[in-house]
Amino acid sequence: MSLAEPFPSVRVRAPGKINVYLEVGRLRSDGYHDLATAFQALSLYEDVVATHDDDFVIGSITGSVETIGVPKDERNLALRAARLLAKEAGYHGGVRLDISKDVPVAGGMGGGSADAAATLLACDALWGLGLSSGDLGELAAQLGADVPFALMGGTAVGTNRGDVLNPALARGRFDWVLATSQVGVSTPEAYGMLDRHRDEHGAEIGYGAESPEVEADVLHALRQGDPRMLAASMRNDLQAATLRMRPDLAEALEVGESSGALAGLVSGSGPTIGFLCEGADSAAELAQTLEAAGLDALLAHGPVPGARIIG
Ligand code: C5P
Secondary structure (H helix, E strand, O other): OOOOOOOOEEEEEEEEEEEEEEEEEEEOOOOOEEEEEEEEEEEEEEEEEEEEEOOEEEEEEEEOOOOOOOOOOOOOHHHHHHHHHHHHHOOOOEEEEEEEEOOOOOOOOOHHHHHHHHHHHHHHHHOOOOOOHHHHHHHHHHHOOOHHHHHHEOEEEEEOOOOEEEEOOOOOOEEEEEEEOOOOOOHHHHHHHHHHHHHHHHHHHOOOOOOOOOOHHHHHHHHHOOHHHHHHHOEEOOHHHHHHHOOHHHHHHHHHHOOOOOEEEEOOOOOOEEEEEOOHHHHHHHHHHHHHOOOEEEEEEEOOEOOEEEO
16 A cells, blocks of 8 residues: 555445425526525435546445446446546546445435535545545536535535535434335426426416525424424425326325325425424334335435545
8 A cells, every 4th residue: 555545445425315395496598497495414325435446437336226227337427526526636547436325216315416425525535635625515516416415414405506505404303204116207307397387387387486495484494303394394396297207106195195294295306205204103104004005115314414434
């Protein structure tokens, strides 16, 4: 081991997320929408192990969720994160990335974004770059709108594309059951569906706010650690669009909401549905009920910390 390479490998863990509030504003000229969102990092994690290599490669992709659809080539956001960091920092070597996934793939829970965030932090340590969290956050925002939050974790309000973050005060613990789905939903398609719906029915439903804002009730509920208040104030503007593409999810929402959840909500663009529960016991009971109804259910709680080096 040379002095220039103090670690043979670095393991970083980054969380998935749920948007407990997601107001979608107007479509911008860059193809994105202005958002106001409240993120909560959940206890489903992605682990990325970065090891010195001459090239940029994904070694293995494993985990508790189905990983068949995850690309190992340049479409992989973690690989793009490593290349971007090397380019920006003028680093001339490469890296091998081994990824272990517990966040459902293409589920609207930011699993790919967590991989990218974990990779930025892991490669920064592996290559001894010492970038500030602000610098890493800027690179994260270039990779995707949800990547900065996976670095930060906890609870945060996101504006602009969802990538301009302000930490939000949150007390206590919120217990969730996540109903997952084998077939993913494309995020651009969900936004596109919302745009078309607004084009056709804007006179009745509105065209989206010019300056979306997270409602005070949501922030108050998070500050109080009050799941009932949060359940009453959750919102996701993408939900109707996702349900139009995936009517089966409406049924899953119905089952959860009539079986003890305080409220259910599509996570981001879906198809994962988050059911907020009164506490850990009622979450465990609901997960059993959903499983008995033939749905796949995962337990998680939030908020949890953002990307961090472990082991
Ligand atoms: O940034 P990310 O790659 O996660 O975004 C995926 C897609 O989701 C974008 O290409 C865009 O179609 C849509 N999106 C959006 N407005 C946002 C975030 C995402 O329209 N604020």
